[in-house]
Amino acid sequence: MRARTIYPDNLMNFADLGLSDELLAAVTDAGYSEPTPIQASAIPSVLMMRDMIGIAQTGTGKTASFVLPMIDILAHGRSRARMPRSLILEPTRELAAQVAENFEKYGKNHKLSMALLIGGVSMGDQVKALEKGVDVLIATPGRLMDLFGRGNILLTGCSLLVIDEADRMLDMGFIPDIEEICTKLPANRQTLLFSATMPPPIKKLADKFLTNPKTIEVARPATTNTNIKQMLVPAPAQGFKKRDLLRRLLRTDDVGTAIIFCNRKTTVRELNKSLKKHGFRSGEIHGDMEQPQRLAELDLFKRGEINILVASDVAARGLDVKGVSHVFNFDAPWHPDDYVHRIGRTGRAGATGTAYTLVTPEDAENVANIEKLTGQTIERLELSASPETAELEEPRTSSSDRARGDRRRGGRGGDDRGSRPDRAVPERNAFEDAKPAQPRPERGEQRGDAETGRRGRHGGDRRDREDAAFAIDGVEGDGGWNGPIPAFLSATITISA
DNA sequence: AAAAAAG
Numbered sequence: 001m002r003a004r005t006i007y008p009d010n011l012m013n014f015a016d017l018g019l020s021d022e023l024l025a026a027v028t029d030a031g032y033s034e035p036t037p038i039q040a041s042a043i044p045s046v047l048m049m050r051d052m053i054g055i056a057q058t059g060t061g062k063t064a065s066f067v068l069p070m071i072d073i074l075a076h077g078r079s080r081a082r083m084p085r086s087l088i089l090e091p092t093r094e095l096a097a098q099v100a101e102n103f104e105k106y107g108k109n110h111k112l113s114m115a116l117l118i119g120g121v122s123m124g125d126q127v128k129a130l131e132k133g134v135d136v137l138i139a140t141p142g143r144l145m146d147l148f149g150r151g152n153i154l155l156t157g158c159s160l161l162v163i164d165e166a167d168r169m170l171d172m173g174f175i176p177d178i179e180e181i182c183t184k185l186p187a188n189r190q191t192l193l194f195s196a197t198m199p200p201p202i203k204k205l206a207d208k209f210l211t212n213p214k215t216i217e218v219a220r221p222a223t224t225n226t227n228i229k230q231m232l233v234p235a236p237a238q239g240f241k242k243r244d245l246l247r248r249l250l251r252t253d254d255v256g257t258a259i260i261f262c263n264r265k266t267t268v269r270e271l272n273k274s275l276k277k278h279g280f281r282s283g284e285i286h287g288d289m290e291q292p293q294r295l296a297e298l299d300l301f302k303r304g305e306i307n308i309l310v311a312s313d314v315a316a317r318g319l320d321v322k323g324v325s326h327v328f329n330f331d332a333p334w335h336p337d338d339y340v341h342r343i344g345r346t347g348r349a350g351a352t353g354t355a356y357t358l359v360t361p362e363d364a365e366n367v368a369n370i371e372k373l374t375g376q377t378i379e380r381l382e383l384s385a386s387p388e389t390a391e392l393e394e395p396r397t398s399s400s401d402r403a404r405g406d407r408r409r410g411g412r413g414g415d416d417r418g419s420r421p422d423r424a425v426p427e428r429n430a431f432e433d434a435k436p437a438q439p440r441p442e443r444g445e446q447r448g449d450a451e452t453g454r455r456g457r458h459g460g461d462r463r464d465r466e467d468a469a470f471a472i473d474g475v476e477g478d479g480g481w482n483g484p485i486p487a488f489l490s491a492t493i494t495i496s497a
Numbered sequence: 498a499a500a501a502a503a504g
Binding site for chain 2: 091092093118119120140141142143145146168171172173174177263264265286287312313314316333334335338
């Protein structure tokens with residue numbers, strides 16, 4: 001018999017947790033055999049209908065810890081029109097969709113119906129599902145309240161409630177909504193609350209709406225685990241220089257799949273546009289996009305059609321994409337919590353990951369806060385000062401990159417914009433299956449595209465600045481120059497902030 | 498300061 005460690009409260013095998021055979025089959029099909037610590041402790045007590053506080057974030061197996069027992073609980077009994085039997089509240093639409101996917105995956109051997117109630121998509125299908133009757137509602141608060149107000153939902157049959165990512169709900173100002181929703185549910189119900197942290201308002205919420213809950217706490221993966229290699233990279237403040245630095249990082253490191261976080265939606269758009277222009281297979285996600293497109297971009301990323309996702313903090317928490325090898329913070333996050341969540345998109349399920357954070361001088365305070373929160377000093381990636389020795393790599397990296405850098409830097413200087421036929425083609429793209437880059441359009445063509453047409457209404461000033469940025473990109477970017485920004489560029493081109 | 502969520 002194979003030796004195995006038995007932890008108190010952790011039986012280390014799904015079959016020991018009291019789940020049904022159909023469910024175990026689905027779990028096996030999904031490729032899991034051993035429960036994570038939170039699953040091992042949570043599943044039996046949820047099956048016993050106890051209230052629960054789970055102090056954990058995704059990446060710990062949190063979602064399955066409530067989805068699995070819920071499926072077994074709901075397997076008995078039948079749904080009635082407009083009377084859903086359970087409700088899961090999520091802070092963002094993508095997380096709600098992700099939980100719905102989990103229900104489909106694990107519930108494939110059960111006849112359970114569910115409705116995904118999120119904003120940004122038409123209500124028609126959601127209303128239809130509600131009229132037929134659903135076992136599980138998975139919702140963001142806004143759309144749920146909206147449908148409730150229209151009389152499309154009765155919550156009196158909802159005897160199981162999950163409040164997921166409660167601290168995020170707090171950040172987003174959802175707590176009053178949550179409280180109101182709780183009052184519409186029957187008092188005699190089972191409530192599960194999950195949160196990465198337990199700030200006082202969440203504690204209060206739990207005291208008010210949970211009864212004798214069992215509290216389960218698992219370590220926060222991003223702050224404690226060592227499988228994410230973290231690095232700070234000194235960066236210039238100007239956008240185009242930062243983009244150049246980022247491209248060098250993308251090419252130097254063995255980037256397979258990466259999420260690049262920016263602090264602003266406009267930066268997300270600009271960066272993705274620039275990366276695509278430079279031949280990277282990238283996409284974007286942020287709250288100003290149409291919801292179907294948000295989901296479509298995420299789907300492209302999950303399927304590997306694109307390997308870079310430029311994102312706002314909408315994607316910072318809970319998003320579970322397999323095999324993300326790198327997280328880049330194009331902007332250092334303002335809140336240290338966000339840093340922890342962002343880098344937690346890599347190094348998931350025991351894999352290793354790398355997180356780079358570009359740091360401008362103005363970010364010093366934010367970085368100090370991050371190091372304070374995580375209790376560790378993050379290694380600085382030092383960039384050499386002169387082009388002759390400049391190399392963007394860690395000290396242990398081989399010298400092959402150095403040779404390449406020198407070769408490609410040879411004989412450059414002055415404004416030779418446009419003189420290199422290959423300048424738009426990434427010469428050393430880490431992505432082997434990357435599509436060959438399109439040649440850079442002439443400036444005249446750029447102005448003619450749909451994008452610039454729309455930009456026109458912002459006035460000429462902004463458009464010219466933006467074009468200038470791209471033109472500069474062409475010079476110092478993919479033409480093969482790997483050193484720091486030369487003085488002549490910094491001196492002659494100023495892009496005002 | 499930003500982003501997120503109901504149009």
